Amino acid sequence: MMKEELKLVLLKLRPVLFFLIGLPLFSYGIWTVLPGKALDILIIDKTVPNKSYREHAGLFWTLNHLKYKKSSGDTYQIDQDYLGFFPSGQQDFGSVKDLRSHSPEEVRSLTKKSDLIFLADSYGVYEGDFSNNQEIQLTKKIYGGLDNSDIQLIKMAKEEGKVMVAEYNSMASPTPKPIRTEFENLMGIKWTGWIARYFDDLDTLNNASIPKWMIRQYQKQHGSWDLRGPGLIYIKESGQIEGFLHTLDYQNKLPLVRTQKINKHGFNLPEVIPYPDWFDVVMIERDYEVISYYDIAPTSAGLQRLRSMGLPRFFPAAVVRKAGNGSQYYFAGDFSDIQGDFGSPYFYGLPTLWRGLYVASDHADRQSFFWNYYHPLLSQVLTKAGKEKTN
Template sequence: MSEELKVFLKRLWPLYLIVIVIPGLSYLAWYLWPSSTLDLVIIDKTVPNSTYREHNGLFYVLNYQKFIKSSGESYLTDQDYFGFVPNEKADFGSVRGIPASGNELTEWVSRKDLIYLTDTYGVYTENFKDIESGEKSKRIYGGLDAKDVELLTEAKQQEKTIIGEYNSMASPTPKFYRSSFENIMGLKWTGWIARYYEELDTLVNKELPSWLIDNYTEQHGPWQLKGDGMIFVNESGEIQVLNAVEDYQNKTPLIRTPKLNKPQFNLPEVVPYPDWFDIVLIERDYEVISYFDLNPTGTGLEKLRKMGLPRFFPAAVTKKNGKGNLYYFSGDFSDFDGELGSPRFKGISFLWRGFYVVADYRDKQGFFWNYYLPLISQILDREKSLKSE
């Protein structure tokens, strides 16, 4: 071997270390790490295609942390959930329902550890074909139903852990089943949902929903909004807007987690959140993990007051359910429409937390690695500890 080649290979050593050695050791560590058994019932009714975006993040965490089913199998994104199953046929898809009821459901739930409602909004005709302007998209499937309420009631009675998140109870869930969900979880939806938009000018932002513009125009006159702002939508159809700077001072809604939060979750103290969230009222025995802060001005506070809304909104809360726990996330936390890579590398989350800055609200990778993955990981670890007691 020539001296020149030896020098060249020596110079490649750092690259070899980064590309082969470190990933190899990371994979080996994941492979040797012991699996933990946890049986989850995951409900996702908003699955119009094979991206599985409304539960994609959750399944990544399950596989990254090596949680498996009691059968010994890993969790599969396309199979291990109940809800809508898309296909390419004329009927758009099928429904994978809860496989038990009555006494059979009681026995079935007894073998489960955790119920997680990732999204119940559903699927609509617009998800599968273009809708003409002014044409209303028809619901194919979605919303809480009697079977869901029966499942949640049984799970609560058996002191199982239940996690709900946006959208678990808003439209299109009928009010009767929503009330049942609220009673089970011990919270109350105000009827309002909200979202930050970086640009409200319809000439610049072509992704503003047509229903939003139409409803606003009917109520307030021509849409002349520009720049960034917060849109509030009530179940009645009422639209209200908080303008940046004039009505609130944060760039986006911030999820704040007190360092000494009572439930003792280790999470970033401040995380921007630009997606949809619902605004709920919680019972006194709930403990707040995180809360939304808009940092409203005086005029913003007055607008919130007229909507019947408080200064701060719960973002992630928990309370005891006997041996288990109840959790509610007001944001669409598990929603992730992107590529997260392979979960089979131990410690990869620490790398991505450094790479994807939590302050970059435009990239949901930052939110996933810095907030959602640590939050769900800690919840799953607590459930594992409860199961071993």
Template sequence: MKKFLDRYFPIEFRLLFKWIIFFMLVFFAFPLLSYLSWQGKPSAGLEVVILDKTVPNKEQGEFQSIQWVLNHLKYTKTNGSKYLGEKGYFGYYLRGDQGEHEINDFSNMSLSVKDRLVQDLDLLYISDTYGVYENDFTENVGEDRSKKIYGGMNADDLYMIKSAYEAEKVVITEFNSIASPTSKQVRTEFENLMEVKWTGWIGRYFDELNIVLNEEIPDWMITTYKNQHDGIWDFNGSGIIFLHENGRIEVMRDNEHLRDPVPSVVTNILNQKKYGLSEVVKYPYWFDILLISREYEVISHYDVHPTPKGIELLNEMGLPRYFPAVIKRRKGNGSFYYFAGDYSDNRITDNSYKFQGLGRMWRMFLHADDFSQRRSFFWNYYYPLMKEITKETYSNKTKH
């Protein structure tokens, strides 16, 4: 073939031909090999129960992240089925564009059904309990907070968490599980059970605090801040907005309060190796701040990079210099994890889970400090963390 090309075709054509062959390998051969490699992997049975109460549209359910991970790693339910869509989670199911819905959660179950579900499951994942609100179906954020349609952790959810934890299963809960709209009674029971304490504060990075340039900041948040701070909102540039459950709002702005406006999730060397995590991953989304007992292992912590003035403001808010991002507490053969961030909120709904080696490939292109890409946090933190947690869960299951 080479002699034929050298004899009858000019060098320009031969170079073009080589590039064509190269791109065919990249765009056809490699994906095919990746797909065949995934197909050749054996499946493993892992019974995961997922609760997601926040599904404002069919493309925005937080159950999709954990489902993608489970399917990519070829974990199946006990009956051999995959974790797909509504068949793979409990919670809120959208039936129309104006809030028409169905609800299938733990509240619809008898006590015996819940107990049997706990007995059969290996991992209970509470991905989101914030809920669905009227403004989710309108384009206008509005001046006032929106009316709740459905949401909040309730006594039935707490019963499942408590039962699974006491049965030494793996339990994972995420950001906002015990914040609004969860009742204080349920929150207190959860805190006493798990020996954690929510400070009442949540926060989030915003790339632009100027409300003329950024319409993402809700009107009610701006109005509330002005009422508390002499009617002034004079921010420009990036920063972090902190909200307390009592209504207090504080803003930490870049350069004045922050050396780096984007919070970092920091992992020590031992957990980097154990979970396959980067030392520092930028995290520009919602987080909550917990106080924990000494029995917890802190897998990762947050650093908001405060200046001396920023540390003063944190002290005024009753917050520490560093606070937990992911914590773990063992109980026999089981474990309890709390993700103090909106970690499963990722747009990853396609069938790409059927290709082997995607984690390594995406981490080559999406670096841990690239917070401009939503999927960067998924590939650099959420996926490797969940990969190790599910691997450990399956290993413990097969040992007993």
């Protein structure tokens, strides 16, 4: 009798057991038999204050999920396969491994061996990153900013016809202005000096995540922080700070990243997706193709304010152009900065599952943006880089 009851229970639980055990095993099995792809990628991330590797974690998850490997056959290791700052968790903070110790000949050799160069972040690491005092506005730089060796690499990548990808904070502070100018000339990108970020509520009584230095800076220039409700804060390199309020200055509650359904380079991305984090406002040379752009839908008053700040109606979000035999991409947003666990990359179809669970319109969870926009964008850039490598 007990055996019969157990059989009935197991029969009823069969769909649940399949979902919990059978489906993951099936997914893992498919992933293991899929062939790997060789792509040599040189990754630079100077903003690694801890072992979360936030600024390049999404890239490495995508590389491992899509089974990209080095030409040696080795897989990409998130804590090893990049140049920049390596945190130790000790009193010495960490160590640096970058191109400054390389001769021009060594940089040229490294460039020739690489199919893709990815500049994830150059902001750097500061003593305040290792302090619990969030009131500190600016602390001593430990390491960061572009230098001449990085410029040399970008120049050689262009000459050698490689694919170059640079993200938000690649050229801003603390990169010296002469170095930035060289970067802008090589990449065909001109930073306006402005960065911006969306906040769900600008009321400091309701939102403790607004940085204290930002509040103080605004009060210093405008007398008081009289901002309430959803809004955007624009900050210029010179220190100028402006607040844009939803409905008064712009109509889209938060910036939308728009992608034309049919675009020249064939990128398959959501036509509209909200973006709630930092972005920089850049101008691009005419030979760039806009993959996606930011749209805040400014009111007439907001449009006048943008013009007075020297800013356009629309801002590029992701752009690409041919550069000799290679390509250059720029992502004008902190797209790669994702908190939280992505889960194991070793399961086929996992991004599709996450896209179904994370609704594209849900901006509260940054992983929604990763699964719906950034992971598909990265995947397609890697595919195109692989094709360019074979040509």
